[in-house]
Amino acid sequence: xxxxSNTLTTFLAPVLTPHGRLLLAHVEDAPPLSPDLAERLQxxxxxxxxxxxxxxGAAEVQTAMPPAFMxxxxxxxxxxxxxxxxxxxxxxxxxxxxxxxxxxxxxxxASAAPSMTGAEYLTASVLDxxxxxVDAAFRLELSQSKVSVQDFLKRK
Numbered sequence: 001x002x003x004x005s006n007t008l009t010t011f012l013a014p015v016l017t018p019h020g021r022l023l024l025a026h027v028e029d030a031p032p033l034s035p036d037l038a039e040r041l042q043x044x045x046x047x048x049x050x051x052x053x054x055x056x057g058a059a060e061v062q063t064a065m066p067p068a069f070m071x072x073x074x075x076x077x078x079x080x081x082x083x084x085x086x087x088x089x090x091x092x093x094x095x096x097x098x099x100x101x102x103x104x105x106x107x108x109x110a111s112a113a114p115s116m117t118g119a120e121y122l123t124a125s126v127l128d129x130x131x132x133x134v135d136a137a138f139r140l141e142l143s144q145s146k147v148s149v150q151d152f153l154k155r156k
Contacts, residue, residue: 010038014068016118020126022049022072027117031066041069050137053130054079058138058156068116075109075127079134080153089149095139100131
């Protein structure tokens with residue numbers, strides 16, 4: 001964090017590990033994030049990358065952010081769109097797992113990654129696993145919220 005003329009700037013970036021884990025790390029040459037956004041992302045990613053991605057795709061849809069975060073927001077936003085398109089979404093809270101996009105779509109998405117630490121580890125298989133982790137995070141947060149899916153997404 002850097003203090004400059006009454007503002008607090010945080011330099012965070014998404015980093016993909018060789019094992020396919022998406023972390024939030026302090027990176028000195030990263031584009032700065034607003035303190036509020038940095039705080040929300042740190043809290044979400046502290047729970048795991050599925051929760052961090054869910055935060056990006058469900059709660060930060062209108063938030064201005066650097067390209068690497070926009071990439072991950074687009075990915076997790078696809079999960080939210082797929083979820084919202086399910087028939088009978090509110091019929092019951094026992095939803096089946098949300099299947100990931102087709103392999104070709106994941107391949108295309110992986111090849112479109114912006115410059116970021118760990119981009120060389122990004123594959124369709126990694127994206128498939130991350131999708132599953134977003135789904136698990138959604139299910140956990142939904143069950144903890146004790147509200148409907150629509151209310152949960154509105155509160156995000």
